[in-house]
Amino acid sequence: MSLERLRALREELQRQGVQGFLVPRGDEYQNEYVPPSEERLAWLTGFTGSAGLAALANDQAALFVDGRYTLQAQQQIGDQPLQQQSLSPSAISAWLCDNLKTGDALGFDPRLHTEPGLEMLKQRLAERDIRLQPLDSNPIDTLWSDRPAIPSGPARPHPEVFAGESSHAKRRRIAELLDDKRADALWLANPEVCAWLFNIRGSDIPHLPVALCCALLYRDGSATLYLAAAATTDALREHLGSEVALVHDKAELFAEARRQHLARIWVDPQLTNCWTLQQLRAMELELILDRDPITGAKARKNAVELAGSRAAHERDGAALCEFLAELPQAINKASADDSFGELEAVQLLRAKREQREGFTDDSFDSISGYGPNGAIVHYRVSPASSLPMKAEGIYLIDSGGQYPDGTTDVTRTVALGDFPEQARDHFTRVLKGHIAIATLRFPAGTCGEQIDAFARKALWDAGLDYAHGTGHGVGSFLSVHEGPQRIGKVNTNVALEAGMILSNEPGFYLTGHYGIRIENLIFVRESEQHSGFLEFEALTLAPIERRLIDKALLTPAELEWLNAYHRRVRDTLLPLVNENTQAWLQQATAEI
Incomplete structure (x- = not known):
């Protein structure tokens, strides 16, 4: 963390009317590994581990890491004005309560957090009369002048000879579970669950062969899949077939939910970011908050x-x-x-x-x-x-x-x-x-x-x-x-x-x-x-x-x-x- 970046970030937080801010190591899909465009924690602190969170609170700053990264964090942050703490919800909550004041606001990017992940913090801050405030834009993105572009490499079919089951069969099998939940659709928040369900792979994230995407699966086994236009090829369209509609703007997923007259959507709150839940709730949809059935299905290898x-x-x-x-x-x-x-x-x-x-x-x-x-x-x-x-x-x-x-x-x-x-x-x-x-x-x-x-x-x-x-x-x-x-x-x-x-x-x-x-x-x-x-x-x-x-x-x-x-x-x-x-x-x- 350079003093210049820290100073500039605090000025931007002041402009947005908050006294603190959370910087997780993550992206809007809750991926463990993230593309270079999402490495905000490394940009701010220099820490490059796969799990961590930085927090700013008035004139204090801290980096929270787990036991795997204790020594690495010490080496990478050096003599920066950054306290090193244990990565746990209780430790994060305690530190923020100690360094924020009654009436302060803690800002966060709702695209980078889940509601369960913030639950304990929200409760502890409320006890101190400290607001947890979602921000319309991430202040680091405003300051990161040479931020890499968001990747959109070509998505490619993953052959059934490796997958062991066609996408059509998988979609039918998972769609049957929607009947049990009386759900009209399942929200697929994460590129990995999409990769498994649609039998596709990509190269948008280092070492993780996925394309950045999300989707809606309907009760009849059809689906709407978001992929960047640059990621879509003729081979992919042929592979997906007529039952999978492709859109190239995330807003089209919400628009499709309206066109389909959906009333009840199954959503995994552990995988779905706060911003997406806000959009779905604004449509007055009933959300069934439960673990995504695909996560368990792909874990059981055929x-x-x-x-x-x-x-x-x-x-x-x-x-x-x-x-x-x-x-x-x-x-x-x-x-x-x-x-x-x-x-x-x-x-x-x-x-x-x-x-x-x-x-x-x-x-x-x-x-x-x-x-x-x-x-x-x-x-x-x-x-x-x-x-x-x-x-x-x-x-x-x-x-x-x-x-x-x-x-x-x-x-x-x-x-x-x-x-x-x-x-x-x-x-x-x-x-x-x-x-x-x-x-x-x-x-x-x-x-x-x-x-x-x-x-x-x-x-x-x-x-x-x-x-x-x-x-x-x-x-x-x-x-x-x-x-x-x-x-x-x-x-x-x-x-x-x-x-x-x-x-x-x-x-x-x-x-x-x-x-x-x-x-x-x-x-x-x-x-x-x-x-x-x-x-x-x-x-x-x-x-x-x-x-x-x-x-x-x-x-x-x-x-x-x-x-x-x-x-x-x-x-x-x-x-x-x-x-x-x-x-x-x-x-x-x-x-x-």
């Missing part, structure tokens, strides 16, 4: 999607193994002049993935952390931060790829040479937690928060923990972070169901020294042994660092799982990697 994910993970695993096999050679070759570092490692891994069929993009910015940078949970390497790598210490690489048949996300922690002995204990405890989730069998109806402790027990036994979730949902050639399923301490009340893909990624981070994380993607399947029970199957295929394992800490069952997993990795990937990597793979998966 047989074609699961088969595609397996195939994508095989190709991705082969690319990762070739990278890991070449990494020591690259480090040794460049060690004399420090010319190979975290950034060059990312470039090498990207090059390996680009050689694999179907690769379109990374699924997120790779986390490439050597030594102390590995302890920054969501560290993003840059030319300024990239540490040269040596044949010693510990390296963490968290990365993934986007393929038409699947989305990958994998973390491996490797020893590059000598390392602190305590790291072996930490690594093995993380591995025990990983195996505990991988081998868990649980009754149908179990939620992710009910199994999270299995991943942490070995760490808890030693008085250790990690400040992030254990698992997040993953899409099918969609977001690498997909809801509603997750594994973590936070209550979701979302049962894990067959077909859901999640990550399994316990970790441990010793600030200033190293980070450890072991991540596989897994999917939920029905247990073959016990009716009414579910279990996991691993999708990710890559060796787990044997040199960091303390065999004495593993039970016979845990050791059996590890050796079986390594046999599967070896047998599957050996035919897919080059000759040099084959020798490395044999050694990396040798029985312990």
Whole structure:
């Protein structure tokens, strides 16, 4: 945050008659990843993490981030006049109540917030007689002179050979749920739900293959879809067919609701911004506020999607193994002049993935952390931060790829040479937690928060923990972070169901020294042994660092799982990697 930008923003807030303002890291679609045109938080503060919020209140300013970004935020905000706080509704509310006065107004952009997201804050501010005031225009947009254009790249059909179900069949299936709700239409607020329902993909958001769009689905299975005119092609029109009307102005969606004489619309308040709800309410429509049914439907992958994910993970695993096999050679070759570092490692891994069929993009910015940078949970390497790598210490690489048949996300922690002995204990405890989730069998109806402790027990036994979730949902050639399923301490009340893909990624981070994380993607399947029970199957295929394992800490069952997993990795990937990597793979998966 430059003092000039902060001063100019305060002047603009004064002009709009408010004493405070909220700057979330988000866009009007509530996307986790946003296009450059929506990076207002980074413009103001310099913080580039995927979750955060800045708040201004009179002469004070604060940045709120969660545990994943504590160290990153400290580095990126430096000595700016910005207090760093914990990202939670209670912490945000308390800070604003402390720094705003009775009678003040807190401004916000209603396109960037949801009503549930503001509920606690609104209540707390009202108790202090402080107004929460929606603004007609975002003051940052007024000041951001070189703001990038809003993207509108071409939307493209996503073939049924990858989707496993036609858009027509999906629309009919979801439309049947509207009858149960006695709803005339469903509002599709988010590009991901549109991408799944209409079997379309795009490139408007880095690493997320979607086109910026929203839609209305009607009870007969027809729909009206908003897409920028520049995003529409003849191939797309042919793919959508006559049952899907295309409009190129969001206002046309509201106009279509009037023309259709809609009375009751199903809206997900978690995905729909405040501004849209204002527009719908102004039309005197009855809103059925409930979770979007598409979010759950796309989380349950069909047989074609699961088969595609397996195939994508095989190709991705082969690319990762070739990278890991070449990494020591690259480090040794460049060690004399420090010319190979975290950034060059990312470039090498990207090059390996680009050689694999179907690769379109990374699924997120790779986390490439050597030594102390590995302890920054969501560290993003840059030319300024990239540490040269040596044949010693510990390296963490968290990365993934986007393929038409699947989305990958994998973390491996490797020893590059000598390392602190305590790291072996930490690594093995993380591995025990990983195996505990991988081998868990649980009754149908179990939620992710009910199994999270299995991943942490070995760490808890030693008085250790990690400040992030254990698992997040993953899409099918969609977001690498997909809801509603997750594994973590936070209550979701979302049962894990067959077909859901999640990550399994316990970790441990010793600030200033190293980070450890072991991540596989897994999917939920029905247990073959016990009716009414579910279990996991691993999708990710890559060796787990044997040199960091303390065999004495593993039970016979845990050791059996590890050796079986390594046999599967070896047998599957050996035919897919080059000759040099084959020798490395044999050694990396040798029985312990």
